[in-house]
Amino acid sequence: MGSDSPYWNPKTETLDRERLEALQLAKLRRQCDWAAARSPWYKRAFAQSGFSPDQLRSLADLRRIEPLTRSDWMASQAEHPPYGELPTIDGAGAIRVHTTSGTTGQGPLRALDSRKDWAWIAEMWCYALWGCGVRPPDTAYVAFGYGSFIGFWGLHYAVEKVGVLNVPGGAQSTEARVRQIVDFEATVVASTPTYALRLAQEAHSLGLDLRESAVERVILSGEPAGSIPVTKALIEEQWGAKAFDTAGMTEIGTIMVFECAHQPGGTHIIEDHFIEEVLDPDSLAPVGYGERGERVVTSFGRGAIPLLRYRTADLVCRVPAARCSCGRGFDIYEGGILGRADDMKLVRGTNVYPRAIEAVVREHLEVDEFQTRITRDGIRDEITLLVELKPGWDSSRWDRLADDLHRELGLAFEGLNFRIECARAGELPRFELKAKRTVDLRDVPMGAAR
Amino acid sequence: MTIEDLIGSPLTDTEKRLLGVYCELKALCGEDLDPVAAANVRAALALMHTAVCSLGLVYEHLSDLGV
Numbered sequence: 001m002g003s004d005s006p007y008w009n010p011k012t013e014t015l016d017r018e019r020l021e022a023l024q025l026a027k028l029r030r031q032c033d034w035a036a037a038r039s040p041w042y043k044r045a046f047a048q049s050g051f052s053p054d055q056l057r058s059l060a061d062l063r064r065i066e067p068l069t070r071s072d073w074m075a076s077q078a079e080h081p082p083y084g085e086l087p088t089i090d091g092a093g094a095i096r097v098h099t100t101s102g103t104t105g106q107g108p109l110r111a112l113d114s115r116k117d118w119a120w121i122a123e124m125w126c127y128a129l130w131g132c133g134v135r136p137p138d139t140a141y142v143a144f145g146y147g148s149f150i151g152f153w154g155l156h157y158a159v160e161k162v163g164v165l166n167v168p169g170g171a172q173s174t175e176a177r178v179r180q181i182v183d184f185e186a187t188v189v190a191s192t193p194t195y196a197l198r199l200a201q202e203a204h205s206l207g208l209d210l211r212e213s214a215v216e217r218v219i220l221s222g223e224p225a226g227s228i229p230v231t232k233a234l235i236e237e238q239w240g241a242k243a244f245d246t247a248g249m250t251e252i253g254t255i256m257v258f259e260c261a262h263q264p265g266g267t268h269i270i271e272d273h274f275i276e277e278v279l280d281p282d283s284l285a286p287v288g289y290g291e292r293g294e295r296v297v298t299s300f301g302r303g304a305i306p307l308l309r310y311r312t313a314d315l316v317c318r319v320p321a322a323r324c325s326c327g328r329g330f331d332i333y334e335g336g337i338l339g340r341a342d343d344m345k346l347v348r349g350t351n352v353y354p355r356a357i358e359a360v361v362r363e364h365l366e367v368d369e370f371q372t373r374i375t376r377d378g379i380r381d382e383i384t385l386l387v388e389l390k391p392g393w394d395s396s397r398w399d400r401l402a403d404d405l406h407r408e409l410g411l412a413f414e415g416l417n418f419r420i421e422c423a424r425a426g427e428l429p430r431f432e433l434k435a436k437r438t439v440d441l442r443d444v445p446m447g448a449a450r
Numbered sequence: 451m452t453i454e455d456l457i458g459s460p461l462t463d464t465e466k467r468l469l470g471v472y473c474e475l476k477a478l479c480g481e482d483l484d485p486v487a488a489a490n491v492r493a494a495l496a497l498m499h500t501a502v503c504s505l506g507l508v509y510e511h512l513s514d515l516g517v
Contacts, residue, residue, distance in 0.1 A: 009504050019457055023506050026456040030509045038513075089513050116517045119496040123504060272504070303511030 006261070006326070008130035012272035013328045017321075020329050021059055024275050027300040029056050032065075035306035038088035041076060042306065062275065067284065067296055067309040070251070073109055087112050089304050098150040100250040111150070111250055112304045118157070120273075120301040121254040125158030125246075127270050128258030131326075132217060132244040134188055136163040139214075141186035143177050143195060145432060146170035151222065152190050154254045164188070174202045174432075178210075185214040193225035193235060193243075194435035200238035201368065205391075211240030221246045221255065222434050224355045227267065227336025230362040247314075247337045252299045252307055257333055264324035266332040273300050276331075277309070278318045281341050290334075292317045294341055313341045345374055345440055347381045350416045354438045360408045361385070364401060366393045369428040376442040384419040385409065388428045398422055456506045469507050472498045479515040492517045 007013040015023065032053035035042035046052065051064050076084030083091070091097070095115050099108035113121065134140070140159045144152040146168065159166045167184050169177050178199055181189060191199065196218055203210045218241050220226030226245030235243045245267055248255030256274045257267035269276050278293040279286055287293035295314040299307040315338045321331050339355040346352070354372065361370050369388040374381060385405060389395065402420040409418040429436075452469060454460055461469065475495040483491065495517050502508050 011505055022457040026506075027509045034511055088511070093513055093516070114511075114513055114517065115492060115496045116499050116512045119500045120503075123500045272506070300509070303513055 006131075007328065008127045009272070013127075013330060015272070015329045017329060020271055023272055024300075025056065025059055028059070028062065028275065028298065029053055031298075031300055031306055032056060032308065034088070034303065035308060039306055040085040042086075042308070044085075059275065062277070062298065062309065065309050067311045068307070069311050070109070070313075073251070077110065083110055083112055087305050089114065094304055097148075098153070098250060098253075099148045108148075109250060111253060113253060113302065114304045117253065117302045117304050121154040122157035122161055124248075124254040124256070124270055124273060124301070125155045126161055128219070128244070128246050128255060129155070129158055129162050129164075129188075131258055131260040131268070132219070132242075133261045134159075134162060134164060134217060134219075137165070138187045138216075139165040139167060139184055140188040140190065141167045141169055141177070141181045141184065143169045143181075143189060143191040143199060143432075149433065150250045150253060151433065154248075155190050155219065155221075159188075174198060175206060178203045178206060178208060181210075181215065182208060182213050187214050188217045188219060189215055189239075189241075190219040190221070192222040192431070192433055192435070193220050193228075193231055194223060194431045195433070196220065196235045196243070197231075197238065198430055198432070200235070210238060213240070215239055215241045217241055218243045219246065220244065221248060224337045224339055225358060225435075227259075228355060228359050228362065230359055234362055234365070245336045249312065249314075251310055251312070252297060253302055256297060256299075257336070259336075260324065260326045260328065262324050262326040264326070264332055266319065266323070266334040267336045268321070268324070268326075268328055268330040268332055269318075271330045274298065276318070278316055289319055290317060292338065295337075315339045315341055343438070345438065347374055347383050347416060350414045352383065352413055352416070352438075356412055357385070357409065358437070360412050361387075361405065363408070364405065366390055366397075366401060369423075369430065370437060371423070371428050372438045374438070374440045374442055381442065382419065383416065384421055386421050386423040386428060388423040388425060391425065395422075452507065456509060461507065465502075465505060465507055468498070468502055468505070472502045472508070476512075476515065479512075479517065 001010045036046050036053055049066050055061055094112040096113050098111050142152050142156050200210055218239055220243055225231045232243050244259045246255045246258045257269050259267045275298040277296040279296050281294040295312040295316050297310050316333045319332050319334045321329050323332050339353045343354050344351050357372055361367055366389055367387055368390040371386045373384045405420050475498055478491045479495055
């Protein structure tokens with residue numbers, strides 16, 4: 001196909017299922033051999049479970065390997081600081097260490113990478129950038145803090161690898177970032193969904209209309225919201241640009257899914273570099289196409305930290321590649337990452353997912369920011385939605401808005417009675433990375449946390 | 451040199467050339483080079499590895515070469 005290919009890697013992106021799985025099996029055998037030989041963790045885990053890489057005769061044999069959990073990794077780090085026993089190399093053999101953002105409250109994981117691993121991390125982002133149409137002579141603005149959280153570091157290198165002009169937006173105020181996006185005539189912007197909305201809000205307050213800017217594509221990552229249709233539509237409306245979802249995690253170092261230019265309502269799995277299983281989170285039995293389950297990932301990329309059957313807690317619904325007209329053989333997560341099993345809150349017997357709340361709230365364009373607070377009054381749980389209105393919005397219409405939100409959230413959550421309260425302008429927190437809009441105060445002494 | 455990729459397809463002429471460059475860089479990495487050459491050969495090898503691995507020509511890790 002050559003340089004005008006719509007695919008970054010035409011050879012593997014268009015493989016049929018049989019050949020794609022043959023490639024995965026070939027890589028899996030080698031990765032398991034490597035892990036067994038070099039990782040103290042896997043050497044012991046394989047011996048304890050009686051698994052040997054030569055038992056891998058088909059992809060189904062992958063299930064002979066015990067899943068790895070974040071708790072396993074954390075415990076190993078605690079017992080063998082600072083990196084635990086998963087890595088195949090020590091700090092001297094690596095060129096970089098990153099940490100998780102620590103949003104689950106367990107402290108950060110530390111992930112070592114070699115030079116080769118970093119080349120691969122950027123490569124996964126190239127699949128996404130190329131797949132959604134980013135090309136020279138685009139100019140990309142990376143609205144990211146460039147800290148120890150891995151975030152958009154991989155995208156930063158991928159932008160340069162693809163040959164696109166890179167404007168790193170680290171250590172900037174939101175106002176300065178908006179001005180740079182306009183001044184540099186950026187055609188591509190990378191940010192979290194929450195921060196894309198924050199940038200648009202800031203532009204509005206500066207009297208700038210991003211719809212008149214050069215931006216054509218917004219690359220989203222870091223939160224499930226990039227595939228919530230109403231949030232995505234809001235971002236596209238405020239930027240006058242197409243929004244493309246991706247998702248990744250520090251534990252694998254990069255992204256594993258991306259939304260292609262055909263936008264099939266979900267994200268393609270980069271299946272030549274990952275095996276993604278979707279399992280029932282309780283029984284760990286595989287679920288079929290179209291059923292919701294937990295992502296369990298096996299990565300072929302990292303050599304420093306082989307990741308075999310890692311339980312991600314991400315909830316997904318996998319559908320066949322044919323759902324998209326782009327011609328890729330890579331299956332799709334319909335609706336992207338649907339939420340996290342550990343984000344789910346049980347309130348009066350009802351499962352409450354932050355993503356589902358956002359899907360309701362974002363339907364109301366007058367909402368500027370919001371927060372869900374869960375409290376306990378005696379033995380009774382209460383759930384309250386605090387809403388901050390857009391500046392200039394007619395507050396006499398608050399009662400109508402509150403009634404609408406109360407009714408719609410009740411319909412979405414089995415009749416659960418949400419209290420709806422109006423927050424003062426600027427009262428609720430804003431976010432640059434992963435938004436945390438659900439605050440569970442049930443096990444926290446009053447006044448100890450917000 | 452390998453004549454098939456990981457799923458048994460014959461290599462194209464371009465793939466053979468890419469694999470040749472990769473193997474040459476690996477060989478250079480095993481030599482005692484001046485810092486200027488050693489560091490840049492390792493950087494080049496990391497990128498060439500990504501190409502041949504993504505094309506399914508080889509699958510291996512390069513820690514033993516410092517890459």
